[in-house]
Amino acid sequence: MGQKSKINIVLFVLLLGGGFWYLNRVFATDHKFHNTKAAFEQTIANNEVDVLFIGSSHVFTSTIPSVIDKHTKSRSFNFGSDGLRLELSSVILEEALKSCAPKLVAVEIFRGSLADIETDVSKGFQLRAFDFASNTSWLKFRRCWDIYNLNELSGVYSPFLRNHKDWYKQDYIDLDRRLEIDPYLNFFDRGYMGAYKTLNDSLSEVYKDFKIITPVVKKAENFIKPKHIAELELLVELSKKHDFELLLYTVPDLRYPWVNYQMYEELIALANKYDVRYINQNQFYEQLDLKRSDFKDASHLNFYGALKSSNHLGQYINEYYDLPDRSSEAMWKAEQEEFNSKLVLLTEGNLLYQDSTTTAFTEQLGFKDLKLHQKLGHLQLSLDFLPQNLSLNGAYILSVQVYPKAGKEDQLAPVSQEKGRAFDNLTFRLEDLSIPFNKPLRTTIKDIERLRIFIYDSDGYKGVVGEATVINKIGSFIDIQ
Amino acid sequence: MLFNSIDFAIFFPVFFVLYWLAAKQLTLRNVLILGASYLFYGWWDWRFLFLIIFSSFVDFFVGKALGETDKKAKRKTLLLVSLISNLGLLVYFKYANFFIDSFVQSFRFFGGEIESTTLDIILPVGISFYTFQTLSYTIDIYYGKIKPTKNMLAFFSFVAFFPQLVAGPIERAKHLLPQFFVTHKFNYRFARTGLLLMAFGLFKKMVIADRLGILVNQVYNDPESYGGGALIVATIAFAFQIYCDFSGYSDIAIGAARILGFDLMKNFDAPYFSKSITEFWRRWHISLSSWFRDYVYIPLGGSRKKELRVYTNLFIVFLVSGLWHGAAITFVIWGAIHGLFIVAEKAMNNHGLKVSRKGILGTLVFIPLTFIIASFAWIFFRANSTADALYVAKGIFDWSKPTNYFELGLDQPEFLAGLVAILLLLIFDATHRRFGAVKLLDKIPFFFRPVLYMVIVFTILIFGIYGEEGVSEFIYFQF
Numbered sequence A: 001m002g003q004k005s006k007i008n009i010v011l012f013v014l015l016l017g018g019g020f021w022y023l024n025r026v027f028a029t030d031h032k033f034h035n036t037k038a039a040f041e042q043t044i045a046n047n048e049v050d051v052l053f054i055g056s057s058h059v060f061t062s063t064i065p066s067v068i069d070k071h072t073k074s075r076s077f078n079f080g081s082d083g084l085r086l087e088l089s090s091v092i093l094e095e096a097l098k099s100c101a102p103k104l105v106a107v108e109i110f111r112g113s114l115a116d117i118e119t120d121v122s123k124g125f126q127l128r129a130f131d132f133a134s135n136t137s138w139l140k141f142r143r144c145w146d147i148y149n150l151n152e153l154s155g156v157y158s159p160f161l162r163n164h165k166d167w168y169k170q171d172y173i174d175l176d177r178r179l180e181i182d183p184y185l186n187f188f189d190r191g192y193m194g195a196y197k198t199l200n201d202s203l204s205e206v207y208k209d210f211k212i213i214t215p216v217v218k219k220a221e222n223f224i225k226p227k228h229i230a231e232l233e234l235l236v237e238l239s240k241k242h243d244f245e246l247l248l249y250t251v252p253d254l255r256y257p258w259v260n261y262q263m264y265e266e267l268i269a270l271a272n273k274y275d276v277r278y279i280n281q282n283q284f285y286e287q288l289d290l291k292r293s294d295f296k297d298a299s300h301l302n303f304y305g306a307l308k309s310s311n312h313l314g315q316y317i318n319e320y321y322d323l324p325d326r327s328s329e330a331m332w333k334a335e336q337e338e339f340n341s342k343l344v345l346l347t348e349g350n351l352l353y354q355d356s357t358t359t360a361f362t363e364q365l366g367f368k369d370l371k372l373h374q375k376l377g378h379l380q381l382s383l384d385f386l387p388q389n390l391s392l393n394g395a396y397i398l399s400v401q402v403y404p405k406a407g408k409e410d411q412l413a414p415v416s417q418e419k420g421r422a423f424d425n426l427t428f429r430l431e432d433l434s435i436p437f438n439k440p441l442r443t444t445i446k447d448i449e450r451l452r453i454f455i456y457d458s459d460g461y462k463g464v465v466g467e468a469t470v471i472n473k474i475g476s477f478i479d480i481q
Numbered sequence B: 001m002l003f004n005s006i007d008f009a010i011f012f013p014v015f016f017v018l019y020w021l022a023a024k025q026l027t028l029r030n031v032l033i034l035g036a037s038y039l040f041y042g043w044w045d046w047r048f049l050f051l052i053i054f055s056s057f058v059d060f061f062v063g064k065a066l067g068e069t070d071k072k073a074k075r076k077t078l079l080l081v082s083l084i085s086n087l088g089l090l091v092y093f094k095y096a097n098f099f100i101d102s103f104v105q106s107f108r109f110f111g112g113e114i115e116s117t118t119l120d121i122i123l124p125v126g127i128s129f130y131t132f133q134t135l136s137y138t139i140d141i142y143y144g145k146i147k148p149t150k151n152m153l154a155f156f157s158f159v160a161f162f163p164q165l166v167a168g169p170i171e172r173a174k175h176l177l178p179q180f181f182v183t184h185k186f187n188y189r190f191a192r193t194g195l196l197l198m199a200f201g202l203f204k205k206m207v208i209a210d211r212l213g214i215l216v217n218q219v220y221n222d223p224e225s226y227g228g229g230a231l232i233v234a235t236i237a238f239a240f241q242i243y244c245d246f247s248g249y250s251d252i253a254i255g256a257a258r259i260l261g262f263d264l265m266k267n268f269d270a271p272y273f274s275k276s277i278t279e280f281w282r283r284w285h286i287s288l289s290s291w292f293r294d295y296v297y298i299p300l301g302g303s304r305k306k307e308l309r310v311y312t313n314l315f316i317v318f319l320v321s322g323l324w325h326g327a328a329i330t331f332v333i334w335g336a337i338h339g340l341f342i343v344a345e346k347a348m349n350n351h352g353l354k355v356s357r358k359g360i361l362g363t364l365v366f367i368p369l370t371f372i373i374a375s376f377a378w379i380f381f382r383a384n385s386t387a388d389a390l391y392v393a394k395g396i397f398d399w400s401k402p403t404n405y406f407e408l409g410l411d412q413p414e415f416l417a418g419l420v421a422i423l424l425l426l427i428f429d430a431t432h433r434r435f436g437a438v439k440l441l442d443k444i445p446f447f448f449r450p451v452l453y454m455v456i457v458f459t460i461l462i463f464g465i466y467g468e469e470g471v472s473e474f475i476y477f478q479f
Helices: A003-026 A032-046 A065-072 A086-096 A120-132 A138-147 A150-157 A159-169 A201-206 A226-241 A261-274 A281-288 A303-320 A330-347 A414-419 B006-021 B026-068 B072-109 B127-142 B152-160 B173-181 B188-220 B228-259 B277-283 B286-297 B307-325 B329-350 B359-382 B386-395 B412-435 B437-443 B449-463
Strands: A051-054 A076-078 A104-108 A186-189 A192-195 A245-250 A277-280 A350-355 A366-375 A378-386 A391-404 A424-432 A437-441 A448-457 A465-471
Touching (some): A003 B449, A032 A076, A051 A065, A065 A303, A065 A330, A086 A104, A086 A120, A086 A138, A086 A226, A104 A226, A120 A138, A120 A150, A120 A159, A138 A150, A150 A159, A159 B412, A159 B449, A226 A261, A245 A261, A277 A281, A330 A366, A391 A437, B026 B072, B026 B127, B072 B127, B127 B152, B127 B173, B152 B173, B188 B228, B188 B412, B188 B437, B228 B386, B286 B307, B307 B329, B329 B359, B412 B437
Parallel strands (some): A051 A076
Antiparallel strands (some): A350 A366, A366 A378, A378 A437, A391 A424, A448 A465
């Protein structure tokens, strides 16, 4: 073989490698774990990380690192990933350990994380963790070998080969595949991503008895299978090798009363066997002061629930684990300050409008003490109906129309734009007026010109009942980007 | 094992390394080839390996015995043993049900009633190819064209040589067998063209054939739901699908063999640039056409007989060729259409009606005309039944149903990608035939070549149909 041929082969191999590197980025799917990866790289570039949380979407919607840090005075990071199964925890951990030396690793376990990986959806969810891990990892290979078929392996190892059929849908220039997080809808904090929305009324009704814990008869079959025990043993082994402590935990889940208790009993036994702690937050609903409005859906906390869960977990970690005190570090203080300012804006809010006078819809029905707040990312409308002892049983619908300022029509919701409306329309069925009205207005409009509030018959819109109220001179949103 | 599968992507590089490590020791190398070939075939169903071994045994010993005797009667008996064994296998596994069905249908046609029971038989992959290859060895010995080999390992390797085992080219012993008696030295240039051929074959298969296959399957599996426009598009798409599928396999086979230092015969030569059906068959599936010429047409008397007999012989060859392609009446009709056009062209030439097909006019008229005839015949090849074929043949003239061409299984970008790929294929075929692709490649500055190779690889990987949709088999595996 001549010199030129050798150069050709070397050049070809280099180009092939470069091409794969580039195309793997082009064909990577947009998802939240890219935000987590980017946040992790940013965090370890500037600071040490002392606590890692690993688990499913339950983890990334319930454990807020800044809240944990407030209690532990250390720095934590949340590696929660949609649909992650227990056996993938070590894959994420192994990769994370290459660039940080945590003192505590908290691994989430619940019934879903022990489910078999059989469906395309569950296989697909694991790819987020696999994409995070290096392709040279032996552990990654072993897990892939166990989960996927031989003809799926090339796609598992390469997003390009996996998604090549979408060649005409890709952006070949901008390779950033992070999700665009709307700070007015979601809160992101070092891997944590929570929503402000609350459980919808029908689900809230289904889970109204969530505090009633009904023991279920034990089944003969073990929930925790040998592969899960092997994973726990591997995590224990890693904890000894890398000198960190291991904590197993389960976060609040509304479906808890329907989940077999046997799994938690098995977990407690295993935790005792391996001499690691296990905390099941489902046993602390009263202590956490959890309400149904703290849930985003049946199995995920929203931001308000996550605050409660994280405060509880932070106190627990602080009580049982000895972590470095970073509270005197400038970076730690800056992180806490930034978080607290957002928290104030979320809990206390930015008052955009207030009117304590009484306004009438009809001769029989009116309201007073109307307030409009910016609660971090969204609008919150509160008012007291008059008379307060009236039960309308859904006879009327309260309609709130939010108009954007001139030139800001692009902030209208897509559905309003499609219908050619000049406003976003939010509606609420009026039931028991003794409960003060205090609801988020689901609109994407930030530059508000005016609000128009009125009621109409719930059996169909036949025009405004009584008078509509128009609110002008609304204050400005504080930009939270 | 399929060439376009992850299994082969692992198998071939491993074999490549072992092969070249053992290349200087002929016996070890042939043992490796035989072992790898049986593994390649057995990956699909190991039980049918016994058929290849049986066929190899029969022809090795028949060939040996033919070489040891001059007695005509004994030689004829030996040839008959080979013919009965190989064709017996083929008839049993491929045609048993067809003959049972045809017999029952004929009986009913004449008013009889008969209980119909078909056999539960799986068609072994590639049986039509390797039985023809082993038969040609024995027939050539019988006619004294070649001497029998005494090396059983070399012969078994020749029969089972994995690059061309399941879908050809159908090699002749005279060309391929001697290559198992010489050691090969790794030749970069030879290997490079082999790799490029493999890449081009994969492009044809994965980018064109499997993409067009989606459209063809949708329309041909329910032809009555579509109008003339869709039926024409699907038929043209099938013409390119089958060409790219089959010639793609041949390219990969020839390329893989070349990387190992073996030379296989050319199987396709830009057939859709033919100006007549006669020329089409000189360029399409060359190894099969020449097999039928040498072992069916010539023994029937070839062109030395009277005119009517020659036409009959030609027609018989194409009927048999149709039947070789599949055990169904649609394949026989496909063969008959080609036979009719071949006979017609021959008759015109014999009676002074030879049309000049030269020049630009010849190109502009006869290339499209030949393509239209070939495509029309493909209707019978592809249709799921004779009734479907007849419906499509009529339906292409019915334009009353509106057609949205991007709702035939391929959306707009995929449809356009298919068109561009076909255009690239035609440009390549025309250029290669005129100038030779390797010669052109040598003219490219050496440091640009890796860029070209990379573009080829990524074009296949980006635009190819594979992965979750699964690896699709080559159409000719069923023949």
